[in-house]
Amino acid sequence: MMNIDVLTLFPEMFHGVFGQSILKKAAEQQAARYNIVNFREFADNKHQTVDDYPYGGGAGMVLKPQPIFDAVKSCQEHAKTTKPPRVVLLCPQGERYNQKKAEELSKEEHIIFVCGHYEGYDERIRQHVVTDEISIGDFVLTGGELGAMVIIDSVVRLLPNVLGKEESHLQDSFSTGLLEHPHYTRPADFRGLKVPDVLTSGNHRLIDEWREKESLKRTFERRPDLLEAFDLTEKQKKWLLEFENQKK
Structure with missing residues (x-):
């Protein structure tokens, strides 16, 4: 079974997607397990703020490292897989997504998707937590949620027996x-x-x-x-x- 964790500030966006079509079938067949995590719950302050102003000034807000670090660690502990997870950061600066990458990710036991909002991420998230930075195209979205949905759908349909016939996707x-x-x-x-x-x-x-x-x-x-x-x-x-x- 592939373990898929999604770190997001808008978990409601994923409920309909994971409960329909091939993604629903994959969960019912225990080919994939989905876990939606509101990483605001990991904030270590009473107001549960997950962003702050950037050092040096500038427009927008930047996601703080602490909630992401702790949320990823929690996902790792609960998955109990035999090897470290792939931690995918949805980012317009990342490598452009393609079918080859989908096939590569479909062989993993555990993938954690980090969906950001605001101006960007604290660089320490990229340097010390993330294994892959991925962009689904040369355009900018409000957040990483839609990109994560696209990638998850393209990966899960490649899992054994999900489509019924292996040659369906070949x-x-x-x-x-x-x-x-x-x-x-x-x-x-x-x-x-x-x-x-x-x-x-x-x-x-x-x-x-x-x-x-x-x-x-x-x-x-x-x-x-x-x-x-x-x-x-x-x-x-x-x-x-x-x-x-x-x-x-």
């Missing part, structure tokens, strides 16, 4: 290094818009080849940057040349 966009091929379902002819003949042919070798070629084509058209690091086969190189000639 052909997802980015899992193979390419974007996913187009999909079709019944009817085969919808108002004159027909499904490609190959998909109704019953010839699985040709279907697999069509899907591979369409996946490459979609990546070429929409995310050519992904091809820079992709190890193309000779057949795929020929297809790519064909796409380039069609584009001229």
Whole structure:
């Protein structure tokens, strides 16, 4: 079972997310355990303040180290896992999130997500508590909660048996290094818009080849940057040349 702790000042935001769809199924199957922690409860002052003005002046408030340090320690003690947790700080300065990172995190026993608000974090949190700083994109959100939800969903769906069939996620966009091929379902002819003949042919070798070629084509058209690091086969190189000639 994967233990997932979320440190947040707004725990109510997660109740609906964890109680629906794949995340709910994962909890019911005991593939994942969710624990939402309001780290304000760990503040060591009577007013339970978790932020303060930055040294040196400046706009905004900064999250204090003490509540985060103590909340993370408490989560570690309660999880009782065999190895230290990954502590993920949601931060616009972090590495950009991708499918490879999701696959890496899905192998962990325990992940703690730290969702901040205000201007930022005391630097000692980054230096002495956090193992990963992650950004879900080059934009700024009000807090880290939405980013944590995105990452948790992308990780939990990769856990064994959560999706029912392991191959369900193996052909997802980015899992193979390419974007996913187009999909079709019944009817085969919808108002004159027909499904490609190959998909109704019953010839699985040709279907697999069509899907591979369409996946490459979609990546070429929409995310050519992904091809820079992709190890193309000779057949795929020929297809790519064909796409380039069609584009001229």
